[in-house]
Amino acid sequence: MHNWRIQDPVALEARLNQIVGVVANGLFAARAADDVIINGLVRAPRP
Numbered sequence: 001m002h003n004w005r006i007q008d009p010v011a012l013e014a015r016l017n018q019i020v021g022v023v024a025n026g027l028f029a030a031r032a033a034d035d036v037i038i039n040g041l042v043r044a045p046r047p
Helices: 009-017
Strands: 036-038 041-043
């Protein structure tokens, strides 16, 4: 969504994860991703 500001990403992530059928939402607000895959390359996220 263009110019959409998420005021509380941790709360939004928690609410999305409560929806039946949602497996992952991609926000990674509560906990950072362990690995990042970009164009087939696996990189550790920055601390």
